[in-house]
Amino acid sequence: MKGLSDEELKATRYRTIWISDLHLGTRNSQTEFLLDFFRHNESETLYLVGDIIDGWQLAKSWYWNQSHNDVIQKILRKARKGTKVVFIPGNHDEFLRHFTFHEFGEITLVPQAIHVTADGRKFLVLHGDQFDGVMQHAKWLMKVGDEMYEFVLRVNAWFNFIRRKLGYEYWSLSSYLKHKVKNAVSFISTYETTLAQAAKRHKADGVICGHIHKAEIRMIDGVLYCNDGDWVESCTALVEHFDGRLELIRWASVGDPASKPHYNFVPSGSTSELAAAS
Numbered sequence: 001m002k003g004l005s006d007e008e009l010k011a012t013r014y015r016t017i018w019i020s021d022l023h024l025g026t027r028n029s030q031t032e033f034l035l036d037f038f039r040h041n042e043s044e045t046l047y048l049v050g051d052i053i054d055g056w057q058l059a060k061s062w063y064w065n066q067s068h069n070d071v072i073q074k075i076l077r078k079a080r081k082g083t084k085v086v087f088i089p090g091n092h093d094e095f096l097r098h099f100t101f102h103e104f105g106e107i108t109l110v111p112q113a114i115h116v117t118a119d120g121r122k123f124l125v126l127h128g129d130q131f132d133g134v135m136q137h138a139k140w141l142m143k144v145g146d147e148m149y150e151f152v153l154r155v156n157a158w159f160n161f162i163r164r165k166l167g168y169e170y171w172s173l174s175s176y177l178k179h180k181v182k183n184a185v186s187f188i189s190t191y192e193t194t195l196a197q198a199a200k201r202h203k204a205d206g207v208i209c210g211h212i213h214k215a216e217i218r219m220i221d222g223v224l225y226c227n228d229g230d231w232v233e234s235c236t237a238l239v240e241h242f243d244g245r246l247e248l249i250r251w252a253s254v255g256d257p258a259s260k261p262h263y264n265f266v267p268s269g270s271t272s273e274l275a276a277a278s
C-alpha cells in the first residue's frame with residue numbers, strides 16, 4: 001500500500017475486515033472505539049456491511065459530531081491508500097441503495113457481494129434486512145422497535161454512567177435483554193437460519209451479515225453463518241487472516257482496558273457528554 005504512516009505500518013494486518021451497524025449520526029455510535037480499531041488494524045479489503053449512517057435517526061433529529069467526521073475521513077483515507085472498500089447499504093442507510101454500482105471517493109457501493117476467502121470458500125455478503133420478516137412486511141413496526149431500542153440505550157447510558165462512578169466495568173443492558181427475552185431469542189434464531197438458507201441458494205459456503213447487532217460465527221445446516229456485530233454496543237469486527245481463517249474481534253476487550261476509550265453513550269437531551277466523565 002502507498003504512503004503508509006508509521007502507525008499504519010505497525011498495525012495488525014488482515015486480508016479482509018467486515019464491519020457494520022456503526023449508526024453514525026446517533027449519540028450511541030462508538031466512534032472512539034472504531035477510530036482506535038482503525039488505528040491498530042489494516043486490511044487489503046474492507047467491507048462496510050450496512051447501517052453505517054443512520055438515516056432514520058438523522059431524519060428525526062440531527063446529531064453529528066467531529067468523531068463521526070473522523071470515521072468517514074479514516075475510511076476515505078484507507079481507500080486512497082490502497083484498501084479496497086466495498087459498501088453494502090442497510091435499512092438505516094437505505095437512501096444509498098439508489099446509488100449502488102457507483103463509486104464514491106474510491107468506495108464501491110453494491111447491494112450484496114460474493115467474497116472468496118484465501119482458502120477458496122465462497123461467502124455471500126449482505127446486510128441482512130432483506131430477510132427480516134418484520135422489516136419487509138411491517139416497516140412501521142420496525143421503526144417502533146427502533147424507538148424502543150433507542151430508549152433502552154438511553155437507560156443503558158445512565159446505568160453505565162453510575163456503574164463507572166462506582167468503579168464497575170461496562171455492562172450492556174440491551175444485550176442482556178436480547179438474550180433473555182424469549183421472542184428476541186426466537187427472532188435471532190429464525191433470522192440466522194434464513195440467512196444460511198439464502199447462502200445455500202447462492203451455492204455459497206457461508207454468509208456474512210450484520211443487522212441484528214449480535215456477533216456470531218457458527219455452523220447452521222452445513223453453512224458457516226457469520227455476523228460481524230455492531231459498533232453501538234459490542235464493538236466487534238469480523239476478520240479474515242491471510243490463510244483464510246475467520247475470526248471475530250471484540251475490540252472493547254482486546255489489549256489493556258486502561259488504554260481503551262470510554263463508551264460514549266450520550267442520552268438524548270443531555271447537556272454533557274458522559275464520554276467525558278471519568
